[in-house]
Amino acid sequence: MKVENSIYIFNGYKFLDFIDTEKFKEDVLSEFEIPEKVQKLDFPDYYSHLMVNFPGEQKITGKIFFENILYSHLKNVFVEKISAHPNLNIEKFKEKLKQLIENVNFKESIPTNFHNLMSENGFYLMDLLNITVPNTSFIAGCDLTEINGEVSNARFLFVEAVQKSTQGTVYFIAGIEIDFKKNLALTMIKNVGGLTKENTEADTTIHQLHQKAINKVLHTLGIFLKKPQVKNDREGMFKLCKKMDDNLLDDLRGELYSRVDYTVKESVKNLNHVLFNDTVKLSNTDQSDLRKKIKALLLSYYIEYQIKPLELVRKAKRNKLIGYPTRINFTSNKSSRSSTQSSNSKYPVSASDMFHSLYFNFEQALGLDSWSVSWFTDYIFSDEKDIDVIQTTIYSTTKQFRIVFLATRPLNKEIIHYVINTIDSHR
Secondary structure (H helix, E strand, C coil), X not given: CCCHHHCCCCCCHHHHHHCCHHHHHHHHHXXXXXXXXXXXXXXXXXXXXXXXXXXXXXHXXXXXXXXXXXXXXXXXXXXXXXXXCCCCEHHHHHHHHHHHHHHHHCCCCCCHHHHHHCCCCCEECCCCCCXXXXXXXXXXXXEEEEECCEEEEEEEEEEEEEEECCCEEEEEEEEEEEECCCXXXXXXXXXXXXXXXXXXXXXXXXXXXXXXXXXXXXXXXXXXXXXXXXXXXXHHHHHHHHHHHHHHHHHHHHHHHHHHHHHHHHHHHHHHHHHCCCCCCCCHHHHHHHHXXXXXXXXXXXXXXXXXXXXXXXXXXXXXXXXXXXXXXXXXXXXXXXXXXXXXXXXXXXXXXXXXXXXXXXXXXXXXXXXXXXXXXXXXXXXXXXXXXXXXXXXXXXXXXXXXXXXXXXXXXXXXXXXXXXXXXXX
C-alpha cells in the first residue's frame, strides 16, 4: 500500500495483544536504521514512522509485523500431517488462493476499499484492518514461498472477531503454516479467556477455532489432513523420552546397580524365604521384577542425597540433549495409568523420587499420551553454561497432536520450528 502525502493512520490495535512490541522493534533494527528517540515511541506512532519514512519498504515492515503475530504468543500448536493437496505449481496455487480470499474476505463486514489490496501474491493488512462486527472471520495476512516454480510454504493469519465480556470485540487468531516439503500443517492459537458466545457460530475455544481454520482455509485450498496415528505417536513420544532418560542416567544406573546387585539379590532371596513358604513363593520373574524395583528406588535416594537437580540439568547440556522431561503421563503394559512430575520446569523429572518408584512401570510403558519437556534455548550448543529452557507439554489423542509452549516470554520462528521438527521426527 502506498502512503500518499505522508499521511498514515495505524488501525491494527486489536493485534497488539498478540505481539511483544519491544521484540518487534528489535527485529526492525535488523532492517532499518532507527533513531533512538523513535525507538521509544509507543507502537502506533512507531509503526506510523516506519510506514511514512520507509515508504518503499512497507512489505518488509508488514512481514515483520506478520511474523511477530504468527510466532510470538500463538502457543497452542496443532501439528498435522497432510494427506492431499492441490497442484503446487505457483500459478495454479495462486488461483486457489484467489478463490480463498474472495470466499473468506469479500463480505460486507470488511470495507471494500481493502479488497484490491488482498492479492493472491500475498498481503499484510494487520495494521489497516479494524473489524468490529462480531463473528466476522477473515484473513489478515498471507504469503507464499516458491522453489523452482512450486509452492513450498504457505502462511496465513486467520482471524475471527469475537465478543469478550470485558472488552467488547477482540480478535481470536489462528496462525497457519503449511510446509509442503515436510507435508506438515501447523495451526497456532493463543487461548483467549472471557469470550462470550453470541450465537452458535461464535468460537470461544482453541479447538473450535482450529476446526474453523481447517474448514475455511485448508479445505478451500484443497488441503486435507490425516487423522492422528495415536498408537504410533504415543510410542514415538515414549521412545524419545526414554532415550533422553537413558542418556542422562544410564551411567549412574550402571554404577549403582553393579555396586548393589549382590546385596539386593540376597535381600530378595531372604525376603522370599521370610514372607512365603516352600509351596507358595515368588516366581523367578517376580523376584527379578522386585530386584529391579528396589534398585530403582535406591537410585532415587542416591540422586536425592548425592546429586543436585541442577547438576542433572548441566549434565543434560554437556551431553547435548535437547533438554529433559519434567512430567510424564503413561500407560503401562498392564493397562495401568501413571503420572509423575518434577517440582518445576527447571528440574528434570528424573530428580523426583516418584519417577524412580514408577521406573519399572515406565520401562514397560506402551506410550505417552502427554508429557512435558524443558528445551534448551541454546539448541546449537554454543555455550555449555547456558541452561536457559522453555517448557512444552505434548498431547497425543485420537483427535489431535498438540504441542503447547508454556513460556510466558515471546517465542520466535526458529525455536518453534526446532521443537516441532524434533518432535515430528520421532512420530
